[in-house]
Amino acid sequence: MHELSIALEIARIADESAVRAGAARVVRVQVSVGELSGVDPDALAFAWEAARAGWSRCQNARLELCWIELRVFCPQCGVETDPRPHSVACGRCGSLRTRVVAGKELDVVSLEVERDDAADGAGAQPGTVAQRRTGGRPAE
Numbered sequence: 112m113h114e115l116s117i118a119l120e121i122a123r124i125a126d127e128s129a130v131r132a133g134a135a136r137v138v139r140v141q142v143s144v145g146e147l148s149g150v151d152p153d154a155l156a157f158a159w160e161a162a163r164a165g166w167s168r169c170q171n172a173r174l175e176l177c178w179i180e181l182r183v184f185c186p187q188c189g190v191e192t193d194p195r196p197h198s199v200a201c202g203r204c205g206s207l208r209t210r211v212v213a214g215k216e217l218d219v220v221s222l223e224v225e226r227d228d229a230a231d232g233a234g235a236q237p238g239t240v241a242q243r244r245t246g247g248r249p250a251e
């Protein structure tokens with residue numbers, strides 16, 4: 112299953128980022144999923160349940176998927192449009208000579224992590240660590 116390997120990669124990135132941030136746990140992982148990424152969001156959400164179990168810092172982490180609709184730029188019209196259904200054809204003139212400007216995303220956008228701050232007893236401090244691409248899909 113394609114989505115399981117992606118979910119495992121997301122969990123690995125989240126866990127490594129938590130380690131770098133000195134965090135005890137990952138609370139939330141935000142991933143943007145483009146329409147053209149080839150990822151089924153439901154399958155990915157399902158795979159996440161299995162994937163996170165293998166990483167101690169991710170076991171209770173919530174996966175939030177951010178769906179990115181396909182957008183194309185048409186050099187002929189000089190505008191960005193929502194393409195015609197099931198294609199990358201310009202929504203205005205129908206030209207196929209378009210450039211995809213959004214919809215290929217498969218990125219870890221942000222992570223929320225918690226530290227164990229036992230010293231002051233104030234509990235965990237949420238934090239955000241820098242984003243990192245899941246890789247394999249070069250940006251345009």
Ligand SMILES: [Zn+2]
Pocket residue numbers: 185186187188189201202203204205206
């Ligand atoms: Zn056009």
